[in-house]
Amino acid sequence: MNSSVAVEKPERRRLTEPGRKTRDRIIEAAAELMFHHGVGGTSIPDIQAAARVSASQIYHYFGDKRGLVLAVVNFQTDTKLDQQRPLLDNLDSIDALRAWCAKAADRQDAMGCAGGCEIGSLASELAETDPSARTDLSASFDRWELPIRSGLARMQARGELSERADVVSLATALLAAIQGGMLLSQVRRSSTAYRHAVSAVIDHIETYVVR
Amino acid sequence: MNSSVAVEKPERRRLTEPGRKTRDRIIEAAAELMFHHGVGGTSIPDIQAAARVSASQIYHYFGDKRGLVLAVVNFQTDTKLDQQRPLLDNLDSIDALRAWCAKAADRQDAMGCAGGCEIGSLASELAETDPSARTDLSASFDRWELPIRSGLARMQARGELSERADVVSLATALLAAIQGGMLLSQVRRSSTAYRHAVSAVIDHIETYVVR
DNA sequence: CCCAGATTGGAATTGCCATTCCAGAACGGG
DNA sequence: CCCGTTCTGGAATGGCAATTCCAATCTGGG
Numbered sequence: 001m002n003s004s005v006a007v008e009k010p011e012r013r014r015l016t017e018p019g020r021k022t023r024d025r026i027i028e029a030a031a032e033l034m035f036h037h038g039v040g041g042t043s044i045p046d047i048q049a050a051a052r053v054s055a056s057q058i059y060h061y062f063g064d065k066r067g068l069v070l071a072v073v074n075f076q077t078d079t080k081l082d083q084q085r086p087l088l089d090n091l092d093s094i095d096a097l098r099a100w101c102a103k104a105a106d107r108q109d110a111m112g113c114a115g116g117c118e119i120g121s122l123a124s125e126l127a128e129t130d131p132s133a134r135t136d137l138s139a140s141f142d143r144w145e146l147p148i149r150s151g152l153a154r155m156q157a158r159g160e161l162s163e164r165a166d167v168v169s170l171a172t173a174l175l176a177a178i179q180g181g182m183l184l185s186q187v188r189r190s191s192t193a194y195r196h197a198v199s200a201v202i203d204h205i206e207t208y209v210v211r
Numbered sequence: 212m213n214s215s216v217a218v219e220k221p222e223r224r225r226l227t228e229p230g231r232k233t234r235d236r237i238i239e240a241a242a243e244l245m246f247h248h249g250v251g252g253t254s255i256p257d258i259q260a261a262a263r264v265s266a267s268q269i270y271h272y273f274g275d276k277r278g279l280v281l282a283v284v285n286f287q288t289d290t291k292l293d294q295q296r297p298l299l300d301n302l303d304s305i306d307a308l309r310a311w312c313a314k315a316a317d318r319q320d321a322m323g324c325a326g327g328c329e330i331g332s333l334a335s336e337l338a339e340t341d342p343s344a345r346t347d348l349s350a351s352f353d354r355w356e357l358p359i360r361s362g363l364a365r366m367q368a369r370g371e372l373s374e375r376a377d378v379v380s381l382a383t384a385l386l387a388a389i390q391g392g393m394l395l396s397q398v399r400r401s402s403t404a405y406r407h408a409v410s411a412v413i414d415h416i417e418t419y420v421v422r
Numbered sequence: 423c424c425c426a427g428a429t430t431g432g433a434a435t436t437g438c439c440a441t442t443c444c445a446g447a448a449c450g451g452g
Numbered sequence: 453c454c455c456g457t458t459c460t461g462g463a464a465t466g467g468c469a470a471t472t473c474c475a476a477t478c479t480g481g482g
Contacts (some may be wrong), residue, residue, distance in 0.1 A: 036339060037339065037340060038251065038336060038339070038340060039251075040249065040250075040251030040252065040336075041251065041340055114339060115339060116335065116338065116339075120335070120394060121335055123394060123397075123398050124327065124331070124332055124335035124336065124394060124397075125249060125251075125335065125336055127327065127397050127398050128247060128248065128249070128325060128326060128327075128397075129248060129249060129252055134398055137398050138398050138399050138400075141395060141398060141399070168407075169407040169410070169411065170407075170411060172395070172403070172404050172407040172408060173388065173392075173407050173408045173410070173411030173412070174411075175391070175395065175404075176387075176388055176391030176392040176394075176395055176404055176405075176407070176408035177384065177387055177388055177391055177408065177411075177412075178391065179390070179391035179394050179395065180386070180387030180388055180389065180390035180391025180392070180394070180408075181384075181387040181391070183331060183334060183335060183387075183390050183391070183394075184352060184383065184386065184387050184390065186334075186335075186338050186339075187334050187338050187345055187348050187349050187352060188349050188352070189349075192383070193383050193386075193387060194387075196379075196380040196381075196383040196384050196387070197383060197384045197387035197388065197391075199380070199384070200380065200381060200384030200385075200388075200412055200415055201384070201388075201411055201412065201415070203415060204411055204412070204414060204415035204418070207415070207418055
Protein backbone atom coordinates (compact mmCIF):
# COMPACT_ATOMS: atom_id res chain seq x y z
CA MET A 1 0.00 0.00 0.00
CA ASN A 2 2.82 2.35 0.74
CA SER A 3 4.64 1.14 -2.34
CA SER A 4 1.97 2.02 -4.88
CA VAL A 5 3.00 5.66 -5.15
CA ALA A 6 6.39 6.68 -3.88
CA VAL A 7 6.19 9.46 -1.34
CA GLU A 8 8.90 11.21 -3.30
CA LYS A 9 11.61 10.74 -0.70
CA PRO A 10 13.05 7.36 -1.51
CA GLU A 11 16.63 8.38 -0.92
CA ARG A 12 18.00 11.36 0.91
CA ARG A 13 21.27 12.43 -0.58
CA ARG A 14 24.17 12.28 1.82
CA LEU A 15 25.35 15.71 2.82
CA THR A 16 28.89 16.49 3.87
CA GLU A 17 29.64 19.36 6.19
CA PRO A 18 30.52 21.99 3.54
CA GLY A 19 27.57 20.72 1.53
CA ARG A 20 25.14 21.44 4.34
CA LYS A 21 26.62 24.88 4.81
CA THR A 22 26.31 26.00 1.20
CA ARG A 23 22.86 24.47 1.01
CA ASP A 24 21.79 26.58 3.96
CA ARG A 25 23.47 29.63 2.52
CA ILE A 26 21.49 29.23 -0.69
CA ILE A 27 18.19 28.90 1.14
CA GLU A 28 18.82 31.93 3.29
CA ALA A 29 19.85 34.10 0.36
CA ALA A 30 16.90 32.93 -1.69
CA ALA A 31 14.48 33.54 1.18
CA GLU A 32 15.77 37.06 1.64
CA LEU A 33 15.57 37.92 -2.05
CA MET A 34 12.16 36.34 -2.52
CA PHE A 35 10.83 38.21 0.47
CA HIS A 36 11.85 41.51 -1.02
CA HIS A 37 11.22 40.91 -4.70
CA GLY A 38 8.83 37.99 -4.80
CA VAL A 39 9.53 34.54 -6.21
CA GLY A 40 8.98 35.66 -9.77
CA GLY A 41 11.21 38.67 -9.26
CA THR A 42 14.10 36.57 -8.02
CA SER A 43 16.27 34.87 -10.64
CA ILE A 44 18.76 32.09 -10.16
CA PRO A 45 21.62 34.42 -11.11
CA ASP A 46 20.43 36.80 -8.40
CA ILE A 47 20.60 34.00 -5.86
CA GLN A 48 24.00 32.91 -7.14
CA ALA A 49 25.40 36.35 -6.51
CA ALA A 50 23.81 36.77 -3.09
CA ALA A 51 24.87 33.33 -1.85
CA ARG A 52 28.23 33.35 -3.65
CA VAL A 53 27.64 30.02 -5.33
CA SER A 54 27.65 28.73 -8.88
CA ALA A 55 24.58 27.62 -10.78
CA SER A 56 25.54 23.99 -10.54
CA GLN A 57 25.45 24.15 -6.77
CA ILE A 58 21.86 25.34 -6.73
CA TYR A 59 20.77 22.65 -9.14
CA HIS A 60 22.82 20.09 -7.30
CA TYR A 61 21.00 20.68 -4.03
CA PHE A 62 17.50 21.54 -5.17
CA GLY A 63 16.97 20.04 -8.60
CA ASP A 64 15.25 23.08 -10.02
CA LYS A 65 13.80 26.42 -8.99
CA ARG A 66 10.59 24.88 -7.72
CA GLY A 67 12.55 22.66 -5.40
CA LEU A 68 14.33 25.67 -4.03
CA VAL A 69 11.06 27.54 -3.61
CA LEU A 70 9.70 24.63 -1.62
CA ALA A 71 12.74 24.68 0.63
CA VAL A 72 12.30 28.43 1.11
CA VAL A 73 8.66 27.99 2.06
CA ASN A 74 9.54 25.59 4.82
CA PHE A 75 12.55 27.60 5.92
CA GLN A 76 10.44 30.73 6.26
CA THR A 77 7.80 28.83 8.19
CA ASP A 78 10.33 27.45 10.65
CA THR A 79 12.01 30.81 10.99
CA LYS A 80 8.83 32.79 11.49
CA LEU A 81 7.42 30.41 14.08
CA ASP A 82 10.73 30.23 15.91
CA GLN A 83 11.07 33.98 16.13
CA GLN A 84 7.60 34.20 17.69
CA ARG A 85 8.49 31.78 20.42
CA PRO A 86 8.16 31.59 23.32
CA LEU A 87 5.17 33.95 23.14
CA LEU A 88 3.51 31.77 20.54
CA ASP A 89 3.41 28.78 22.87
CA ASN A 90 1.82 30.69 25.72
CA LEU A 91 -1.18 32.39 24.20
CA ASP A 92 -3.47 31.46 27.06
CA SER A 93 -4.54 34.88 28.26
CA ILE A 94 -5.94 38.00 26.68
CA ASP A 95 -2.86 39.91 27.70
CA ALA A 96 -0.61 37.33 26.10
CA LEU A 97 -2.55 37.58 22.85
CA ARG A 98 -2.29 41.36 22.86
CA ALA A 99 1.40 41.35 23.67
CA TRP A 100 2.11 38.83 20.96
CA CYS A 101 0.28 40.85 18.29
CA ALA A 102 1.76 44.11 19.50
CA LYS A 103 5.24 42.73 19.07
CA ALA A 104 4.48 41.87 15.47
CA ALA A 105 3.09 45.35 14.89
CA ASP A 106 6.21 46.97 16.32
CA ARG A 107 8.36 44.74 14.19
CA GLN A 108 6.35 45.81 11.19
CA ASP A 109 6.77 49.49 11.99
CA ALA A 110 10.48 48.92 12.43
CA MET A 111 10.79 47.97 8.77
CA GLY A 112 8.54 50.71 7.49
CA CYS A 113 5.63 48.35 7.01
CA ALA A 114 7.32 47.01 3.90
CA GLY A 115 7.31 43.43 2.80
CA GLY A 116 4.22 42.15 4.51
CA CYS A 117 4.18 38.66 5.95
CA GLU A 118 6.86 36.28 4.73
CA ILE A 119 4.43 33.39 4.60
CA GLY A 120 1.38 35.28 3.43
CA SER A 121 3.28 36.77 0.49
CA LEU A 122 4.54 33.38 -0.59
CA ALA A 123 1.05 31.96 -0.21
CA SER A 124 -0.53 34.59 -2.38
CA GLU A 125 2.06 34.26 -5.10
CA LEU A 126 2.28 30.47 -5.18
CA ALA A 127 -1.22 29.27 -4.34
CA GLU A 128 -2.36 29.01 -7.95
CA THR A 129 0.92 28.31 -9.69
CA ASP A 130 2.64 25.63 -7.61
CA PRO A 131 0.44 22.88 -6.18
CA SER A 132 3.06 21.39 -3.92
CA ALA A 133 3.96 24.81 -2.57
CA ARG A 134 0.28 25.40 -1.86
CA THR A 135 0.12 22.15 0.09
CA ASP A 136 3.15 23.07 2.14
CA LEU A 137 1.82 26.55 2.77
CA SER A 138 -1.46 25.11 3.92
CA ALA A 139 0.52 23.08 6.44
CA SER A 140 2.44 26.20 7.39
CA PHE A 141 -0.73 28.03 8.28
CA ASP A 142 -1.90 25.01 10.24
CA ARG A 143 1.31 25.03 12.22
CA TRP A 144 0.80 28.71 12.90
CA GLU A 145 -2.84 28.40 13.85
CA LEU A 146 -2.39 25.45 16.17
CA PRO A 147 -0.64 27.23 19.04
CA ILE A 148 -3.30 29.95 18.94
CA ARG A 149 -6.00 27.36 19.19
CA SER A 150 -4.18 25.51 21.96
CA GLY A 151 -3.82 28.66 24.01
CA LEU A 152 -7.51 29.42 23.71
CA ALA A 153 -8.38 25.82 24.50
CA ARG A 154 -6.29 25.99 27.63
CA MET A 155 -8.12 29.11 28.71
CA GLN A 156 -11.39 27.38 28.11
CA ALA A 157 -10.32 24.24 29.97
CA ARG A 158 -9.40 26.39 32.93
CA GLY A 159 -12.85 27.91 32.86
CA GLU A 160 -11.55 31.33 31.88
CA LEU A 161 -13.33 31.24 28.55
CA SER A 162 -17.02 30.54 28.11
CA GLU A 163 -18.04 27.13 26.81
CA ARG A 164 -19.92 29.02 24.11
CA ALA A 165 -16.67 30.15 22.54
CA ASP A 166 -15.65 28.18 19.45
CA VAL A 167 -11.90 28.18 19.90
CA VAL A 168 -11.24 26.62 16.50
CA SER A 169 -13.18 29.32 14.73
CA LEU A 170 -11.66 32.08 16.84
CA ALA A 171 -8.12 30.90 16.21
CA THR A 172 -8.77 30.92 12.48
CA ALA A 173 -10.30 34.37 12.73
CA LEU A 174 -7.28 35.75 14.54
CA LEU A 175 -4.86 34.31 12.02
CA ALA A 176 -6.98 35.73 9.20
CA ALA A 177 -7.00 39.14 10.88
CA ILE A 178 -3.23 38.98 11.13
CA GLN A 179 -2.86 38.12 7.45
CA GLY A 180 -5.40 40.61 6.20
CA GLY A 181 -4.13 43.30 8.52
CA MET A 182 -0.57 42.74 7.34
CA LEU A 183 -1.61 42.99 3.72
CA LEU A 184 -3.50 46.24 4.24
CA SER A 185 -0.64 47.64 6.28
CA GLN A 186 1.86 46.65 3.63
CA VAL A 187 -0.08 48.42 0.91
CA ARG A 188 -0.83 51.47 3.05
CA ARG A 189 2.61 51.60 4.61
CA SER A 190 1.03 52.03 8.02
CA SER A 191 0.56 49.48 10.76
CA THR A 192 -2.78 51.01 11.74
CA ALA A 193 -4.83 48.53 9.77
CA TYR A 194 -2.99 45.59 11.33
CA ARG A 195 -3.49 46.97 14.81
CA HIS A 196 -7.18 47.61 14.27
CA ALA A 197 -7.74 44.19 12.74
CA VAL A 198 -6.15 42.14 15.50
CA SER A 199 -7.57 44.43 18.16
CA ALA A 200 -11.10 43.81 16.92
CA VAL A 201 -10.70 40.03 17.01
CA ILE A 202 -9.02 39.97 20.40
CA ASP A 203 -11.70 42.30 21.76
CA HIS A 204 -14.20 39.80 20.48
CA ILE A 205 -12.43 36.90 22.13
CA GLU A 206 -12.44 38.93 25.32
CA THR A 207 -16.22 39.03 25.28
CA TYR A 208 -16.10 35.29 25.96
CA VAL A 209 -13.96 35.74 29.05
CA VAL A 210 -15.66 34.49 32.17
CA ARG A 211 -15.08 36.73 35.14
CA MET B 212 1.46 75.58 -7.71
CA ASN B 213 -0.27 73.03 -9.87
CA SER B 214 2.31 73.51 -12.56
CA SER B 215 5.40 72.64 -10.53
CA VAL B 216 5.05 68.89 -10.95
CA ALA B 217 2.88 67.59 -13.74
CA VAL B 218 0.23 65.22 -12.48
CA GLU B 219 1.28 62.82 -15.20
CA LYS B 220 -1.85 63.27 -17.29
CA PRO B 221 -0.98 66.25 -19.44
CA GLU B 222 -2.62 64.85 -22.54
CA ARG B 223 -5.14 62.08 -22.85
CA ARG B 224 -4.77 60.36 -26.18
CA ARG B 225 -7.79 60.59 -28.39
CA LEU B 226 -9.56 57.29 -28.73
CA THR B 227 -11.70 56.30 -31.66
CA GLU B 228 -14.49 53.83 -31.29
CA PRO B 229 -12.61 50.69 -32.43
CA GLY B 230 -9.67 51.89 -30.38
CA ARG B 231 -11.69 51.96 -27.19
CA LYS B 232 -13.03 48.51 -27.92
CA THR B 233 -9.68 46.81 -28.42
CA ARG B 234 -8.28 48.69 -25.47
CA ASP B 235 -11.04 47.28 -23.29
CA ARG B 236 -10.55 43.83 -24.77
CA ILE B 237 -6.87 43.91 -23.85
CA ILE B 238 -7.60 44.97 -20.27
CA GLU B 239 -10.21 42.29 -19.79
CA ALA B 240 -8.02 39.55 -21.19
CA ALA B 241 -5.05 40.71 -19.13
CA ALA B 242 -7.14 40.89 -15.97
CA GLU B 243 -8.41 37.37 -16.49
CA LEU B 244 -4.97 35.93 -17.15
CA MET B 245 -3.32 37.82 -14.31
CA PHE B 246 -6.00 36.67 -11.92
CA HIS B 247 -5.30 33.04 -12.75
CA HIS B 248 -1.55 33.11 -13.23
CA GLY B 249 -0.40 36.24 -11.48
CA VAL B 250 1.17 39.29 -13.10
CA GLY B 251 4.57 37.65 -13.35
CA GLY B 252 3.04 34.53 -14.83
CA THR B 253 1.28 36.42 -17.60
CA SER B 254 3.35 37.35 -20.65
CA ILE B 255 2.53 39.84 -23.34
CA PRO B 256 2.28 37.04 -25.93
CA ASP B 257 -0.26 35.35 -23.65
CA ILE B 258 -2.34 38.50 -23.60
CA GLN B 259 -1.98 38.92 -27.35
CA ALA B 260 -3.43 35.49 -27.93
CA ALA B 261 -6.26 35.86 -25.43
CA ALA B 262 -7.31 39.29 -26.67
CA ARG B 263 -6.61 38.55 -30.33
CA VAL B 264 -4.41 41.58 -30.81
CA SER B 265 -0.88 42.24 -31.99
CA ALA B 266 1.96 43.36 -29.77
CA SER B 267 1.93 46.83 -31.21
CA GLN B 268 -1.64 47.34 -30.10
CA ILE B 269 -0.78 46.63 -26.49
CA TYR B 270 2.18 49.00 -26.55
CA HIS B 271 0.16 51.56 -28.44
CA TYR B 272 -2.46 51.75 -25.71
CA PHE B 273 -0.47 51.16 -22.56
CA GLY B 274 3.14 52.09 -23.24
CA ASP B 275 4.59 49.11 -21.48
CA LYS B 276 3.62 46.21 -19.27
CA ARG B 277 3.55 48.31 -16.14
CA GLY B 278 1.06 50.65 -17.74
CA LEU B 279 -1.15 47.71 -18.56
CA VAL B 280 -0.83 46.38 -15.03
CA LEU B 281 -1.95 49.73 -13.70
CA ALA B 282 -4.98 49.67 -15.96
CA VAL B 283 -5.77 46.14 -14.79
CA VAL B 284 -5.57 47.19 -11.15
CA ASN B 285 -8.13 49.90 -11.66
CA PHE B 286 -10.30 47.73 -13.88
CA GLN B 287 -10.42 45.00 -11.24
CA THR B 288 -11.24 47.52 -8.55
CA ASP B 289 -14.13 48.97 -10.53
CA THR B 290 -15.36 45.52 -11.47
CA LYS B 291 -15.18 44.08 -7.99
CA LEU B 292 -16.92 47.03 -6.36
CA ASP B 293 -19.59 47.08 -9.04
CA GLN B 294 -20.36 43.40 -8.69
CA GLN B 295 -20.88 43.88 -4.97
CA ARG B 296 -23.43 46.58 -5.46
CA PRO B 297 -26.07 47.33 -4.40
CA LEU B 298 -25.32 45.35 -1.22
CA LEU B 299 -22.09 47.27 -0.70
CA ASP B 300 -23.91 50.58 -0.49
CA ASN B 301 -26.41 49.40 2.08
CA LEU B 302 -24.30 47.87 4.81
CA ASP B 303 -26.25 49.55 7.57
CA SER B 304 -27.50 46.55 9.50
CA ILE B 305 -25.98 43.40 10.92
CA ASP B 306 -28.10 41.32 8.59
CA ALA B 307 -26.90 43.29 5.61
CA LEU B 308 -23.28 42.74 6.62
CA ARG B 309 -23.84 39.02 7.00
CA ALA B 310 -25.68 38.70 3.71
CA TRP B 311 -22.98 40.61 1.89
CA CYS B 312 -20.18 38.42 3.27
CA ALA B 313 -22.17 35.24 2.74
CA LYS B 314 -22.58 36.10 -0.92
CA ALA B 315 -18.83 36.42 -1.30
CA ALA B 316 -18.33 33.09 0.45
CA ASP B 317 -20.78 31.37 -1.87
CA ARG B 318 -19.10 32.91 -4.85
CA GLN B 319 -15.81 31.61 -3.56
CA ASP B 320 -17.16 28.10 -3.13
CA ALA B 321 -18.57 28.25 -6.63
CA MET B 322 -15.08 28.53 -8.04
CA GLY B 323 -13.57 25.92 -5.80
CA CYS B 324 -11.95 28.51 -3.55
CA ALA B 325 -9.33 29.08 -6.22
CA GLY B 326 -7.83 32.41 -7.11
CA GLY B 327 -8.40 34.33 -3.92
CA CYS B 328 -9.32 37.98 -4.07
CA GLU B 329 -8.63 39.77 -7.34
CA ILE B 330 -7.45 42.89 -5.56
CA GLY B 331 -5.68 41.21 -2.67
CA SER B 332 -3.64 39.04 -4.99
CA LEU B 333 -2.54 42.01 -7.06
CA ALA B 334 -1.72 43.89 -3.88
CA SER B 335 0.46 41.15 -2.52
CA GLU B 336 2.34 40.70 -5.76
CA LEU B 337 2.82 44.36 -6.63
CA ALA B 338 3.19 46.11 -3.28
CA GLU B 339 6.97 45.88 -3.21
CA THR B 340 7.76 45.87 -6.90
CA ASP B 341 5.65 48.61 -8.42
CA PRO B 342 5.27 51.84 -6.42
CA SER B 343 2.55 53.33 -8.56
CA ALA B 344 0.59 50.10 -8.46
CA ARG B 345 0.90 50.12 -4.69
CA THR B 346 -0.49 53.64 -4.58
CA ASP B 347 -3.42 52.70 -6.75
CA LEU B 348 -4.09 49.57 -4.71
CA SER B 349 -4.05 51.59 -1.54
CA ALA B 350 -6.74 53.76 -3.09
CA SER B 351 -8.61 50.61 -4.15
CA PHE B 352 -8.77 49.38 -0.58
CA ASP B 353 -9.90 52.81 0.54
CA ARG B 354 -12.72 52.72 -1.99
CA TRP B 355 -13.68 49.30 -0.67
CA GLU B 356 -13.48 50.23 2.97
CA LEU B 357 -15.45 53.45 2.66
CA PRO B 358 -18.89 51.98 2.05
CA ILE B 359 -18.40 49.64 5.01
CA ARG B 360 -17.51 52.54 7.22
CA SER B 361 -20.43 54.58 5.90
CA GLY B 362 -22.88 51.79 6.62
CA LEU B 363 -21.64 51.47 10.19
CA ALA B 364 -21.68 55.23 10.62
CA ARG B 365 -25.29 55.34 9.51
CA MET B 366 -26.18 52.68 12.06
CA GLN B 367 -24.45 54.69 14.70
CA ALA B 368 -26.14 57.94 13.65
CA ARG B 369 -29.48 56.21 13.91
CA GLY B 370 -28.63 55.15 17.43
CA GLU B 371 -28.49 51.46 16.50
CA LEU B 372 -24.81 51.23 17.29
CA SER B 373 -23.24 52.32 20.58
CA GLU B 374 -21.30 55.56 20.61
CA ARG B 375 -18.42 53.50 21.99
CA ALA B 376 -17.99 51.71 18.66
CA ASP B 377 -15.11 53.01 16.56
CA VAL B 378 -16.61 52.60 13.12
CA VAL B 379 -13.39 53.49 11.34
CA SER B 380 -11.48 50.79 13.16
CA LEU B 381 -14.27 48.26 12.74
CA ALA B 382 -14.54 48.86 9.01
CA THR B 383 -10.81 48.29 8.63
CA ALA B 384 -11.04 45.15 10.73
CA LEU B 385 -13.81 43.73 8.59
CA LEU B 386 -11.92 44.41 5.38
CA ALA B 387 -8.82 42.81 6.88
CA ALA B 388 -10.83 39.76 7.92
CA ILE B 389 -12.14 39.48 4.39
CA GLN B 390 -8.65 39.66 2.91
CA GLY B 391 -7.04 37.32 5.40
CA GLY B 392 -9.95 34.92 5.26
CA MET B 393 -9.79 34.83 1.49
CA LEU B 394 -6.08 34.11 1.54
CA LEU B 395 -6.44 31.26 4.03
CA SER B 396 -9.37 29.87 2.09
CA GLN B 397 -7.46 30.06 -1.15
CA VAL B 398 -4.54 28.14 0.27
CA ARG B 399 -6.73 25.61 2.05
CA ARG B 400 -9.22 25.31 -0.77
CA SER B 401 -12.07 25.66 1.70
CA SER B 402 -14.22 28.68 2.45
CA THR B 403 -14.38 27.76 6.13
CA ALA B 404 -11.59 30.13 7.15
CA TYR B 405 -13.23 33.01 5.32
CA ARG B 406 -16.57 32.32 6.95
CA HIS B 407 -15.07 32.08 10.42
CA ALA B 408 -13.03 35.23 9.97
CA VAL B 409 -15.85 37.48 8.84
CA SER B 410 -18.24 35.88 11.28
CA ALA B 411 -15.98 36.74 14.20
CA VAL B 412 -15.70 40.37 13.21
CA ILE B 413 -19.40 40.80 12.50
CA ASP B 414 -20.21 39.09 15.79
CA HIS B 415 -17.97 41.61 17.41
CA ILE B 416 -19.69 44.51 15.68
CA GLU B 417 -22.97 43.06 16.87
CA THR B 418 -21.84 43.44 20.49
CA TYR B 419 -22.07 47.19 19.92
CA VAL B 420 -25.68 47.02 18.77
CA VAL B 421 -28.02 48.95 21.01
CA ARG B 422 -31.28 47.17 21.56
C1' DC C 423 46.35 6.41 1.40
C1' DC C 424 42.57 5.52 -2.03
C1' DC C 425 38.44 5.77 -4.41
C1' DA C 426 33.50 6.46 -4.93
C1' DG C 427 30.63 9.81 -4.33
C1' DA C 428 29.93 14.75 -3.12
C1' DT C 429 30.91 19.29 -4.45
C1' DT C 430 32.24 23.04 -7.40
C1' DG C 431 33.28 26.27 -11.55
C1' DG C 432 31.98 28.15 -15.55
C1' DA C 433 30.73 28.03 -20.12
C1' DA C 434 27.15 26.64 -23.48
C1' DT C 435 22.42 25.98 -24.86
C1' DT C 436 17.82 26.86 -25.60
C1' DG C 437 13.89 29.35 -25.32
C1' DC C 438 11.02 32.96 -24.20
C1' DC C 439 9.98 37.68 -23.20
C1' DA C 440 9.58 42.71 -23.35
C1' DT C 441 10.05 45.99 -26.46
C1' DT C 442 10.94 48.29 -30.99
C1' DC C 443 10.33 49.22 -35.78
C1' DC C 444 8.41 50.00 -40.00
C1' DA C 445 4.91 50.20 -43.10
C1' DG C 446 0.28 49.96 -44.36
C1' DA C 447 -4.82 50.43 -43.47
C1' DA C 448 -8.70 52.73 -41.33
C1' DC C 449 -10.77 56.82 -39.41
C1' DG C 450 -12.87 61.32 -39.00
C1' DG C 451 -12.85 66.29 -38.70
C1' DG C 452 -12.80 70.13 -41.81
C1' DC D 453 -12.96 64.06 -50.38
C1' DC D 454 -8.16 64.89 -47.98
C1' DC D 455 -4.79 64.61 -44.62
C1' DG D 456 -3.09 64.11 -40.16
C1' DT D 457 -3.81 61.01 -36.67
C1' DT D 458 -5.02 56.63 -34.95
C1' DC D 459 -4.88 51.87 -35.36
C1' DT D 460 -2.96 47.48 -36.77
C1' DG D 461 0.16 43.50 -38.46
C1' DG D 462 4.16 41.07 -38.19
C1' DA D 463 8.81 40.54 -38.10
C1' DA D 464 13.28 41.73 -35.78
C1' DT D 465 16.12 42.61 -31.81
C1' DG D 466 18.50 42.19 -27.65
C1' DG D 467 18.64 40.46 -23.29
C1' DC D 468 18.10 37.46 -19.70
C1' DA D 469 16.55 33.32 -17.40
C1' DA D 470 16.40 28.39 -16.45
C1' DT D 471 18.75 24.56 -17.08
C1' DT D 472 22.45 21.32 -18.73
C1' DC D 473 27.08 19.62 -19.19
C1' DC D 474 31.58 18.27 -18.30
C1' DA D 475 35.63 18.40 -16.19
C1' DA D 476 38.03 19.37 -12.06
C1' DT D 477 38.44 19.27 -7.08
C1' DC D 478 37.32 18.00 -2.49
C1' DT D 479 35.72 14.68 1.39
C1' DG D 480 35.37 10.88 4.28
C1' DG D 481 35.07 6.14 5.25
C1' DG D 482 37.64 1.81 4.98
